[in-house]
Amino acid sequence: MKHWLIAAIVAAASSGAFAHGEKPHASKGVDYSKAEETPFGRAADPKKAKRTIRVEMTDQMRFHPAEITIKRGEIVRFIPVNKGQVMHEMVLGTMDELKKHAEMMKKHPEMEHDEPHMAHVAPGKSGEMGWQFTKAGEFFYGCLIPGHFEAGMIGKVIVK
Ligand SMILES: [Cu+2]
Numbered sequence: 001m002k003h004w005l006i007a008a009i010v011a012a013a014s015s016g017a018f019a020h021g022e023k024p025h026a027s028k029g030v031d032y033s034k035a036e037e038t039p040f041g042r043a044a045d046p047k048k049a050k051r052t053i054r055v056e057m058t059d060q061m062r063f064h065p066a067e068i069t070i071k072r073g074e075i076v077r078f079i080p081v082n083k084g085q086v087m088h089e090m091v092l093g094t095m096d097e098l099k100k101h102a103e104m105m106k107k108h109p110e111m112e113h114d115e116p117h118m119a120h121v122a123p124g125k126s127g128e129m130g131w132q133f134t135k136a137g138e139f140f141y142g143c144l145i146p147g148h149f150e151a152g153m154i155g156k157v158i159v160k
Contacts, residue, residue, distance in 0.1 A: 046130030
């Protein structure tokens with residue numbers, strides 16, 4: 001746990017130098033109209049969601065549900081719930097991006113990162129993430145805490 005705390009303090013002191021980019025985040029009073037289009041959609045105001053999907057994360061390194069079907073263009077409010085005793089996270093992306101990101105997390109486990117397509121959730125807590133899948137296809141969500149993704153902590157989003 002300690003590295004998360006240190007990273008958070010350092011990030012606060014250097015005003016977000018650890019962030020990947022200038023992307024909006026719900027907790028920072030964001031303008032969702034400026035949300036960047038990614039290969040798997042864009043950040044959206046969870047308040048505008050017509051559908052809320054609760055996703056449980058467990059220490060068995062699983063997401064429940066592990067497969068979600070969504071209509072293209074629909075704004076979804078994800079509520080990742082950590083049912084375990086350790087930190088988990090829900091990160092949306094393409095399989096390629098999640099794999100790359102998991103590799104990076106292994107090399108730099110101290111790296112603090114926070115973007116609208118990811119939610120880090122402490123044990124017993126829940127997070128919130130608004131997302132609009134703008135393209136049809138198969139996308140994924142993974143927990144990129146070192147070891148978790150490799151253990152199969154991954155789910156699939158089918159966008160129709
Ligand atoms: Cu995890």
